[in-house]
Amino acid sequence: xxxxxxxxxxxxxxxxxxxxxxxxxxxxxxxxxxxxxxxxxxxxxxxxxxxxxxxxxxxxxxxxxxxxxxxxxxxxxxxxxxxxxxxxxxxxxxxxxxxxxxxxxxxxxxxxxxxxxxxxxxxxxxxxxxxxxxxxxxxxxxxxxxxxxxxxxxxxxxxxxxxxxxxxxxxxxxxxxxxxxxxxxxxxxxxxxxxxxxxxxxxxxxxxxxxxxxxxxxxxxxxxxxxxxxxxxxxxxxxxxxxxxxxxxxxxxxxxxxxxxxxxxxxxxxxxxxxxxxxxxxxxxxxxxxxxxxxxxxxxxxxxxxxxxxxxxxxxxxxxxxxxx
Ligand code: SAM
Numbered sequence: 001x002x003x004x005x006x007x008x009x010x011x012x013x014x015x016x017x018x019x020x021x022x023x024x025x026x027x028x029x030x031x032x033x034x035x036x037x038x039x040x041x042x043x044x045x046x047x048x049x050x051x052x053x054x055x056x057x058x059x060x061x062x063x064x065x066x067x068x069x070x071x072x073x074x075x076x077x078x079x080x081x082x083x084x085x086x087x088x089x090x091x092x093x094x095x096x097x098x099x100x101x102x103x104x105x106x107x108x109x110x111x112x113x114x115x116x117x118x119x120x121x122x123x124x125x126x127x128x129x130x131x132x133x134x135x136x137x138x139x140x141x142x143x144x145x146x147x148x149x150x151x152x153x154x155x156x157x158x159x160x161x162x163x164x165x166x167x168x169x170x171x172x173x174x175x176x177x178x179x180x181x182x183x184x185x186x187x188x189x190x191x192x193x194x195x196x197x198x199x200x201x202x203x204x205x206x207x208x209x210x211x212x213x214x215x216x217x218x219x220x221x222x223x224x225x226x227x228x229x230x231x232x233x234x235x236x237x238x239x240x241x242x243x244x245x246x247x248x249x250x251x252x253x254x255x256x257x258x259x260x261x262x263x264x265x266x267x268x269x270x271x272x273x274x275x276x277x278x279x280x281x282x283x284x285x286x287x288x289x290x291x292x293x294x295x296x297x298x299x300x301x302x303x304x305x306x307x308x309x310x311x312x313x314x315x316x317x318x319x320x321x322x323x324x325x
Contacts, residue, residue, distance in 0.1 A: 023070070024312065031077070031084055031090060032079035034083050039142070041208055041212065043199055046282040049275075051274075052275055053084075056093050057093070060097070065305060066308065067098055074094055075102050079274060091103070091120040100123055102124045103125050103126070105126070106128050108152065110149075114159040115159050118159040126194070127149065129167070129168060136174065136178065153191060168193065171212040173212065195216060197258050228242055229242040230242070261319045278307060278311040280316075287314040
């Protein structure tokens with residue numbers, strides 16, 4: 001962040017900059033739409049059409065091009081990425097190209113895979129855990145499995161997949177009363193807690209957003225007051241609060257995208273759907289650019305590069321500054 005102009009400094013990716021001056025450095029690639037949980041609020045990374053999954057080789061070709069064009073960080077997502085039998089191979093291919101490779105998982109299968117993922121070169125994980133209470137966990141995910149997720153978090157920490165981040169989507173009347181318990185838990189085990197604002201699910205017959213959306217301002221105000229140290233990340237200008245708790249030092253990051261033009265102004269992320277389309281924004285599906293055509297069958301790297309360059313021209317902040325609308 002340039003402290004004089006209060007604007008982000010985009011030094012690291014000169015290759016792919018959009019017309020709003022945002023240079024991409026962060027690729028979020030979905031490797032499946034299958035999942036072993038059934039979270040009622042899940043946005044499925046903004047995907048609503050499910051095609052054929054990319055192979056490890058196709059994923060690696062897309063990542064390689066992204067990195068050649070200046071991107072450095074790759075996050076693997078889904079669906080549940082650990083359902084892919086070839087997830088270790090996927091990681092081992094991606095790490096050849098990216099500076100940082102991380103993965104977001106619901107943690108159910110993590111205990112058995114953490115060691116192999118670490119050996120393949122995975123640097124860190126986000127584990128989604130929205131409740132500490134087994135009944136709330138079941139209400140949110142539709143499944144049992146809380147203890148498996150806790151063991152997954154322990155395995156991630158043992159295998160140095162850190163910092164381990166615990167993702168909690170805050171849902172009004174469902175789990176918002178568990179925030180303090182979650183702060184204590186993550187502080188105790190040495191993980192970072194990410195409190196995530198519920199974002200709308202697209203094209204659903206039943207959209208639970210109005211009922212369960214929880215404004216995070218109150219909890220953020222409390223964190224502001226209690227924190228002995230606060231930091232701000234360049235990406236999305238997310239705030240990070242450090243607190244002293246009986247359980248140890250807790251670190252809490254707040255992800256507040258809704259109606260947040262600052263969040264979008266500082267978004268340097270590009271998504272890839274599980275069936276190989278470049279996707280500029282979680283909340284839009286009308287500006288996808290095909291990439292799989294160029295890596296499936298006969299490779300066409302020139303076509304793939306053009307696809308990346310095209311998608312950048314289509315990127316625009318979802319929540320724009322009022323004066324820019
Ligand atoms: N299955 C993996 C997991 O649970 O982390 C990866 C996929 S999941 C879609 C990726 C992240 O998006 C998780 O942290 C999840 O909690 C979050 N997420 C899902 N639906 C959301 C929504 N409607 N609003 C905000 N975050 C959401």
